[in-house]
Amino acid sequence: MKQHSILRVTAKMLIPYILLFALYVQFHGDYGPGGGFQAGVIFAAGIILYGLVFGLQAARNVAPPSVMERLIALGVLIYAGTGVAAILGGGNFLDYSVFEHSLLEGHLPHGQHLGILLVELGVGITVAAVMILIFYSFAGRERS
């Protein structure tokens, strides 16, 4: 669709803001509506828009499928890893109160905030990568 100049120009202007908005929704999930799922889906929508307007190969250069495959596992690993870290800290699985006094005081969030931030990050990474991969699978298949 590169020859449609309105689409091309508008998409080029909008895509950076879509990706930025996805990051905003991810990290402000505790203070307003938002969280991991919404952020992942919006990020994937930005990359899919890029793929639709500029061609599938351009999208594959920006978000390579091999990297996406590793990201879907990384998200689940971050989530479960937070739970296991809570066990190593002495609490139950996914008990965030063990993070109260662990890292730099006053600069990084602590306790429930840190736990929620990490798990939402894991969820967001997995959802974004899965949606992008599913799009690549459908769009990259030739018609029989």
Added chain:
Amino acid sequence: MSLTDAATQIIVILLLALLACTATTIVRMRDLWAAVMLTGIFSFLGACWMLILDAPDVAFTEAAVGAGIATVLMLATLALTSREAKKPPAKFPILPTAVVVMLGSALVFGTFDMPYFGDPSAPAHSHVMQEYMNDTVPDVRQNASHHDKTHDGHADEHDDFQHSDAHHGVGVPNIITAVLASYRGYDTLGETVVIFTAGIGVLLLLRGRPARRDREDDRR
């Protein structure tokens, strides 16, 4: 009834009428491309209604997922298969209509026992929700008031944290995220694994054939 209430009611009635019309139109559509577009519109109208019903998180997600990702995937499937559905048989479908009418009347008969719309004493608002709200609300207000009083050093905040009653809550203003990630974190882990599995499933189903360009390179 104030003016904003009346305006909200009118908007709700319009939205519900549009929802019903869109659903009935999708039933009769044979052109699948138009049906997919109407499904996207249906999702979006549903998201608008959810927003009016005080659920912005869900409205957000439904708009992005339903009107965005699901529509794109269905259009991609249409491009790979066929664009029009076959004409349905001429005789009137008695059995599906009878099943739908019976099931619909049974469900409507069941709704007469349900609590009225917006009733604060409904069972859904009584047990667990009260506990979560009581945990979260005083803790956030305590955090906010501490931020106002002491601007120097975070040591004071930690002392007060430890001196407050033992069963303090999560301390995050978005109660939905607090419940999703902290009180019910285990379920969200299961859900993330489900999405992971679905991604792997689609990859297994659709990975085999190389794209057209690769085949031409092999033939050269």
Added chain:
Amino acid sequence: MKEILGLYNYWIVVFLMMTGFYIVIARRNLIKKVIGLNIFQISVFLLYITMGKITGGTAPILPAKHFTTGQEFQTFSNPLPSVLILTAIVIGVATTALALALIVRIHEAYGTIEEDEILAQDREP
């Protein structure tokens, strides 16, 4: 009258549910069936969200202290149905993606996505 005002949301949702269900059982095209399933799903979400609304309440997000306009909201709508539906929406799209991938493979194997033609091809020896 009071009953109609109190229960109309459930009746609308039941109507939408039955429309989606009718598409699933009465239409033969596989993609139409997936669309009908999507409509059914969305109406179930609407049912849960209407059950969570409290009259005079607001969204269950506590405002920052310095943003309040002096009018403190004490009634919040129930956050629990929202949490359930948030999970359900994303799982719904994952299921839809899997169903559509299966439809693509069925089309490649049978050459058609109409249910009666597929069953006829299966039944011949």
